[in-house]
Amino acid sequence: MLPVLLISxxxxxxxxxxxxxxxQDTTAFVSPFQEDNERCFKxxxxxxxxxxxxxxxxxxxALMFSERIIERKNFYGSNHKSFSCTDCHSEEYTSFPHSGxxxxxxxxNCIDCHxxxxxxxxxxxxxxxxxxQASVHFKxxxxxxxxxxxxxxxxxKISARNSNNLKETILFDNNICLNCHAxxxxxxxxxxxxxxxxxxxxxxxxxxxxxxxxxxCIECHAEVNNNVLISHLINPKEKAVRKCNxxxxxxxxxxxxxxxxxxxxxxxxxxxxxxIMNESYVIGxxxxxxxxxxxxxxxxxxxxxxxxxxxxxxxxxxNK
Amino acid sequence: xxLYPVWVRLWHLLNAVLIxxxxxxxxxxxxxxxxxxxxxxxxxxxxxxxxIAAILLIFNYVFFVVGNFxxxxxxxxxxxxxxxxxDLLKQMxxxxxxMFKGEKHPFPVSLENKFNxxxxxxxxxxxYVALPLVxxxxxxxxxxxxxxxxxxxVSGLIITxxxxxxxxxxxxxxxxxxxxxxxxxxxxxxxxxGIITGYHxxxxx
Numbered sequence: 128m129l130p131v132l133l134i135s136x137x138x139x140x141x142x143x144x145x146x147x148x149x150x151q152d153t154t155a156f157v158s159p160f161q162e163d164n165e166r167c168f169k170x171x172x173x174x175x176x177x178x179x180x181x182x183x184x185x186x187x188x189a190l191m192f193s194e195r196i197i198e199r200k201n202f203y204g205s206n207h208k209s210f211s212c213t214d215c216h217s218e219e220y221t222s223f224p225h226s227g228x229x230x231x232x233x234x235x236n237c238i239d240c241h242x243x244x245x246x247x248x249x250x251x252x253x254x255x256x257x258x259x260q261a262s263v264h265f266k267x268x269x270x271x272x273x274x275x276x277x278x279x280x281x282x283x284k285i286s287a288r289n290s291n292n293l294k295e296t297i298l299f300d301n302n303i304c305l306n307c308h309a310x311x312x313x314x315x316x317x318x319x320x321x322x323x324x325x326x327x328x329x330x331x332x333x334x335x336x337x338x339x340x341x342x343x344c345i346e347c348h349a350e351v352n353n354n355v356l357i358s359h360l361i362n363p364k365e366k367a368v369r370k371c372n373x374x375x376x377x378x379x380x381x382x383x384x385x386x387x388x389x390x391x392x393x394x395x396x397x398x399x400x401x402x403i404m405n406e407s408y409v410i411g412x413x414x415x416x417x418x419x420x421x422x423x424x425x426x427x428x429x430x431x432x433x434x435x436x437x438x439x440x441x442x443x444x445x446n447k
Numbered sequence: 448x449x450l451y452p453v454w455v456r457l458w459h460l461l462n463a464v465l466i467x468x469x470x471x472x473x474x475x476x477x478x479x480x481x482x483x484x485x486x487x488x489x490x491x492x493x494x495x496x497x498x499i500a501a502i503l504l505i506f507n508y509v510f511f512v513v514g515n516f517x518x519x520x521x522x523x524x525x526x527x528x529x530x531x532x533x534d535l536l537k538q539m540x541x542x543x544x545x546m547f548k549g550e551k552h553p554f555p556v557s558l559e560n561k562f563n564x565x566x567x568x569x570x571x572x573x574x575y576v577a578l579p580l581v582x583x584x585x586x587x588x589x590x591x592x593x594x595x596x597x598x599x600x601v602s603g604l605i606i607t608x609x610x611x612x613x614x615x616x617x618x619x620x621x622x623x624x625x626x627x628x629x630x631x632x633x634x635x636x637x638x639x640x641g642i643i644t645g646y647h648x649x650x651x652x
Contacts, residue, residue, distance in 0.1 A: 163627045205607050264511045333494055371490035410608065411479045411490065412586075418609070422616050429620055436542075443547050 158205050160211035164202075166221060167212045172199050178223065201282040215280070237274045251355050258352055258359035267317045276317070277303045293385075297343050300357075304344040329371075346374070346385055375411030383413075450647040451599035455520060458511050459642055470619050471495035477612060481565055501585050506618055507580060523561045524571050533586045534564040546631075573621045577614045587627075 157165060170176035174196060180187045185206045202208060213220065217232055241252040259265055264272050286296040307313045311322045332338050347368040349358040451459075475493035483489060488496070515521035537553045542565070545553070554563040562570060587594045588605040595603035632638035637648040 261634050333491075333498075334591060355549075371494065375476070375490050376479050413605070413608075414477065415609075418612075425616075425620065426623075428624055433623070439547050 157209055158203060158209060163211050165214070168199050169198070171195055171197050182435045197281045205282050205284050207280055208284070234275065235272060237278065252353065254354040255359045258350075258355065262359060262361040263363050264361050270317050272317055275308065294340065297341065297385075300345070301339065342374070342381065342385055346381065351380065363421065375409060377412065377414065379409060379412035380410065448556070448558065448649065450556070450558070450648045451642055451645045452518070453519070453645070454514050454518075455637060456642060458514065460505060461507050462511070463563055465500045465507065466618065466622060468496055468500040469504065470615070470622070472500065473612070473615050498589060501582075505582055508582060511574070524567065524574070526567060531548055531564070535568065538563050538565040542631075556649070569621065569624075573618060577617050577621070581611060581614040581618060584608070584614065586616070596615070
């Protein structure tokens with residue numbers, strides 16, 4: 128229970144409202160637990176660690192298992208940067224060698240710390256949890272699926288809400304999905320299914336690379352939920368959006384997903400769904416109402432002139 | 448009078464079919480809604496047919512330009528500086544009231560002058576300005592990775608698309624006027640028959 132309390136108290140120091148950008152200097156942050164954390168990073172901060180083997184009476188160099196490496200830079204740039212390692216992990220980890228029993232340590236889920244906390248009310252973690260429980264991912268929980276499979280607690284940072292660069296957010300968010308769906312060794316940890324070839328599966332999508340760079344996987348694969356910024360209800364593949372006009376239309380789906388946050392500050396220069404045009408251009412969704420009206424007027428005038436001309440021609444013919 | 452050689456007629460026929468497909472599918476893409484509309488082609492089908500027709504149009508356009516270069520047909524598209532505006536005005540006056548008063552055509556069709564000044568300028572604008580622009584911008588939209596990301600702070604794709612739809616619109620208006628003016632021959636279907644058979648029926652009774 129102690130780690131939970133500590134997290135709750137420190138949530139004010141996380142700095143969740145600070146916009147992140149690619150060139151943000153994460154090293155500027157100095158953790159109050161830097162010294163304590165360094166005891167862990169000394170071994171877990173890189174691929175090689177060194178320890179004294181008292182039985183052999185000498186220093187031993189060993190390779191750190193890749194899944195147990197946590198980059199200092201990534202951790203101190205993450206949303207959990209102000210934590211001490213032992214806020215979430217057992218105090219017993221401070222002794223080395225670690226007890227084998229510690230591997231059985233129970234992990235917290237997001238809702239364990241963030242649920243019911245007023246400071247996090249705007250994120251609506253309860254709705255996120257409900258979304259997750261209705262998603263296909265929840266069915267894999269028995270097999271070991273947890274929040275951490277997508278949101279690495281050591282490196283995760285809020286992206287959609289704070290980033291100034293939407294392309295970065297798209298890349299960051301899509302990499303979360305690809306970490307399992309395009310990495311078969313990770314995929315195998317959770318399912319016995321055959322390897323998925325993401326590119327082949329999306330063969331039907333015109334301008335595939337443009338779509339991959341301009342929208343997130345969840346735009347098509349998650350159910351839109353107006354109560355949360357990012358829907359966590361991942362649908363079965365049969366329910367994925369396949370109709371182009373879900374996005375390529377005036378009532379574009381993208382406005383309630385990818386551009387949901389930005390749409391509050393929608394540009395008003397005559398374009399429908401103008402906010403999309405800050406980053407991209409979506410045929411069918413971006414139309415200019417002035418151009419629409421102007422073209423209709425021109426077209427109407429041409430029809431009128433033709434009808435007038437035709438009228439005089441017919442009158443001349445009658446008078447012959 | 449044999450005015451339209453086989454290659455011109457074939458090019459024109461294919462061009463006409465492709466332009467109609469491109470306009471219908473283009474409007475369908477631009478004005479697509481979430482619900483299917485009987486007036487519009489579904490987005491996915493519209494994209495597919497727009498792309499196919501566009502690629503064929505490019506080849507057909509190259510055929511037209513090369514054909515004009517290789518044969519004497521190109522001379523009909525040359526605009527001389529001499530009397531250009533006065534001739535244009537003369538033709539416009541004829542269409543506006545001269546023809547209703549029974550005046551004779553100021554520029555009767557001949558082997559030397561296939562097009563009247565108004566046709567000449569509108570065909571040059573359509574074939575050598577609007578069509579190249581619509582092709583270039585269309586290729587940009589077909590291969591969006593080739594488009595400049597930002598141009599004076601505005602997305603290159605937006606500029607490309609607006610250029611494409613504006614030129615597409617101009618060509619749609621041209622098509623409408625072109626079809627109508629083609630009813631101004633000796634009889635309403637004379638000129639249509641001409642572009643099919645190759646023989647122009649003279650206005651003279």
